[in-house]
Amino acid sequence: MPRKLKILFLSLAGIFLCLFLFMTGMFFWMRGSLPQLTGSIQIESLQKKVEVIRDTDGLVTIKAQNTSDAYKALGFVHAQDRLWQMDFMRRAGSGRLSEVVGEATLNIDKFMRTLGFQKLVESNYEMLPPKVQKAFEAYSAGVNEYISNHASTLSPEFHLLNYQPEEWRPTDSLLWGRLMGLQLSDNFNRELLRQRLLQHLPTEDIDDLWPQDNNDPTIIPQLDLSKASQKEIFAGGHPLPWTLAPKDASNAWVVSGDKTATGKPILANDPHLALDAPGPWYLVRIETPDYTWAGASSPGVPFIILGHNSHIAWGFTTTHSDTQDLFIEQVNPDNPNQYLTPEGYKDFKEKIETILVKDQPSQAFPVRKSRHGPILTPVLSNSPILNNSGNKTDEHLLALAWTALREDDLTAQALYDINFATDAKDFAQAVKNFHSPQQTLVMADRQGNIQLMAPGRVPVRQQGDGRYPVSGWTQENDWIGIVPFKDLPQSLNPRDQKLVTANNKLIGDDYPYLIAKDWPNSYRAKRIHQLLDKKAKLSVDDNLAIQMDTLSIAALEMLDILSDTPAADLKSEAIKQKLSRWDGQLTLDATEPAIFYHWIYWLNQAAFGNLPTDASSFQTPNILRLQRRLVESPNSWCVYGEKLVNEDNCVAQMTESLRRVASNYTQLEKDNTWGELHSTTFQHQIFDRIPILGELLKLKIATPGGHDTVNRASPSMKSGNLWRFPNVHGPSYRAVYDLDNLDNSRFLIATGQSGNPLSKFYGNFLLRWRDGNYVKLDGKNTSGQNQRLMLNNK
Template structure:
């Protein structure tokens, strides 16, 4: 990168000023083809665009225009990933992603899927596309710095570019096929009872979101195998009725947890047009609001973790390996050839094969290949693989839904990924629906790869919409979900065995039970709650620990007096989380060997189960001459933790701080890897919270160098006030701009860390008077 690094200071200054000249125009007028009438775009003090349009098509045009003004690189990167064209700009390092995307056929499905959408939805996509392209063509100055570094120009936007992002999100939030492969590997080494210890059941006493579901007259599907690991994504949502808020109207809070980076996934926007009044979170590249409120309802998402993927082991025809066996005899693979262009290298040719169940993964994924015996291949069945996906239309109609019936009508069109969607309206109603295509299996629960040459494990359809979990105005006057179990054990349909941990849901329920009035301020405070319930669960295990050094005794004393608050300025969270991570390794790494890294997670449920219900795991198999107790392991692990922290942070435990390890790097996909520029554009910040707190500070504890770097969490937070929708509060993690040279690239980081929120409301004149600028888009003659 020679633009700002390997150049003399004067030249670097000139390059900097040149790149700065590419900042978007946010004040004045722009005359553009494709508009039907003038559109006003006022950016408020937080750089959020308020779009005032006279027609819906013009509103979507304007949204496309501002998305491309502020996040063009992010948009281009997402469509390249989804279409399998990353290698064109980054070289051979993108081939693994490109081969997966080409095999899954996401972009082909996105192109074909446009025909499945209603004409008005297609018109919205067309208008949005025109706005994106008008922004690209109308920009003055250079393209964003990422295009300069990688030396390429963005192509014109296409409607399929907007739809492919939904395919990516469906894959990210439904990736349980990797768990199936891991379980298959474990089954080769361990008996069933040992595997069950690695996947303990969801406790009967833990929170269930819709515990009071009515009985349905359906046949239950048995869960034959223990559940796989929980999903990598997480989120919180709760909605309380007017009886709990003091206003007589509901409040809904939501903060989806995804990978953190810069720019953040979300982009705040408001649209005011005839038949469309909506405010909340958009994704650059997509014309519809994913999360937010209109003038009558609000909604929030959390991931269900529904098991919507199965791996089928297909048996090749012994006499003709170009065919595979089915109950009706051999059938040929469906094949197509994909050519992948690679920067600075020859093109790659990929032959994609598919069976009646789905694309063949074992042709490109080594883990899948290892799961297939000689003479077999592995194919993926996934509800997100569809060329008639109406999920975009569901979002279009959700944005306009006036009430519960309109909300349900929109969600009937929702296919993937399955989500728990909370609801509140200005009439005082609250509810939750869990839409999405969830397969009905003839046999099994999708937890391990199954034979594909018979129909024994085949899918027979999807759970009917009316039978999916839902509730409307429940007697409890509140609904809470934090990726915990949605349905009780007697729910007659199989959704998943992979329910995520219940700790965040338990904490939310506890705080709501203790709060006399849950107003907007209380909801904001609860979103930032940093108490980990895990410490209270593990506290009894501390009784048997014997400190072997003065430093360890000091650390133990600190924990004995700790209340579990994961404060970045305190030592206790650092001691506790480091010890918890070391305990995982101490208890079961010796048995798992090279599989330990794949099984290790931040969840304490496996550890607690072993310490209390399966103590045989505490014996260290590396020392056959002695038998260790769990108290022995707890003591050794704690003292080892203190020694490691002394080496990293000094001898005095009272000087240690959680923030020394727990920092949100908010890394940029490209610039963070460029010398000098990575430091120049660093907007990382120390944060509170941890893996099991409501204010989720998720980390990748498998990372030996930075096991508690805050890489996963709430990139968007919102509290919707149905007594006064304009009083709803919002925040995103970085800033509205994706341009590192913009003052709005990282201007919200500190406020996000500290739990601040702001409103997005006001008339055009009010926003103009207090905002950053007002741009009028005029139709070209």
């Protein structure tokens, strides 16, 4: 070998060896970020010893002698496994992400500062009774014990972003509730969309885009109030990314002992949220002399959010009530610091917020409030005020009124009281303080009672139905009160022995208040009712099977209508024949769902492809009910869509959409099952933005189901995804509670217990979650492989 070539070879070998040694050293150093799971740790604030047991799946059992120590231990354990997630949550809620992330999150921070969550939770905390404050203080002490005294390095995200976590404060835990309220309240986002659509469509066509489902199963026997006044102004879009933006859905049901094999109630619940890594829930069992809790905790919060307490079991779904209104405030043309009220011009309340930005100068911006709430216009996506130069001021601004922005919100107290309720009466008393967001709660107790309640503050409007922004300079559209708690939807021990809520309409037409004008469709609720009625006596296993059901009533109804579409060729006819034999099951290995959703994709383009700014708003999984409405009303079909063929005939557009599917029939039949096209990728807020590392740490799995199946798995229909319909929204948690023996209850979370990708518990639940392989939190797994950690007082 020539000498120069030999030197080059040795140099490259040396570089690769150094790189290998460096990467190996980094790996083992970062392995040190995994928490101590065995032995003992001294914690200063404990009253007595606490035992923390992790089984082979990472499921945690905390054994404490009192509730204060239990809260401290939970805070410590949450911090061990999910500290960065907790810190990201509080930074997001308080508008402080840019301090550690940089300019990329500046708009999120501005929006959160505008809402004022940090100041709000401080006021909320002062309203809580001492016993609840002490619970938050104990939890914070546990978190801070880990932050201050952890023996190892912190999880990788802290090193990638190069910062250290601050001390945890009790009010930080309350930020979780405000963020959840934001994710579960979609009203102002809908108002923004409708207002933008006014630039393109008449109001009657906009109304058609939210078809009413006249066959919704209702639970409790809405008075349709007068039309909202409208003023055409420009409205920007929702500024938050998918993870934080509003989303809908969840399932919950409960059946009485008369319908079960054991003679005691069974309750099931699966809340649907964005599919992130790590997920929002942490499974835990907490044992004290007086109570045993088991279920879903949320890192950052001291209470069980969804679960049982050895006396009752409970679950939540989103009610979809309209608790937000946008008010158009008229600015004084002679003084931009004032806006018009019924009593004349008044000054905006204004505060200067300063946001620290990593590696950039800090940014100060004004946050203004009117009598209705914070002014959102400057922080809406694509809002003109963001693009104006000089001193131009808009004549009108949008203010947000929202029940979740009240300083006397006591939802945290309600969660605390639910955790200690022992029967239906206690539960009903506890939820009186559940103020926001409005949720539909189901409960069962050991005495055999089943109950549904929809607590929360719902506004009573002077007029209007909350669908469009309304003028704020008169009193005509103001809120004049809150729906009394006693009049909110509720049911105790109904005659048909079951209660089902899947975001469907809760009330009948004779209900005296406006809860919402628009309700999600009822397909999941209908299917749950069908399955509950199949057997006279239901078991726990029967309810587990219902949660995993993948039949789409919506798809079958849509196919009944599409079957009349004229076929342009033999391949198109073959598509129709194949789909006519499909049973509506969206299983992993089925090919029919892939063909069906390709057809829906092209129908979607034909319906909305020419809406220049809002097409993406209708490239959504909830398209089936909407398209059914449009197909059934051919006069409105294809008016705003992309012309797939050069004809104005809507039937021709439908035929062409079928032909486009048929042109790829061979490839669809040969290469793609629904599971392959419909995989789920769990998004991580930091790792996914780093090349190579993001791919190495990605949690991805093929999934069954669809938007309208009980096993919710919403496929994205966005343009550009022609060959992929990724699952972007589904059950973050599943549970079925057996009130005959609560230790026989079953649980699942979507990813794993740990938030550290180097942990074996980071994604170990992925297959279990997909396939419905549930676990128990019974505290009886005494395997020698369990890891035991003793927390002792210093």
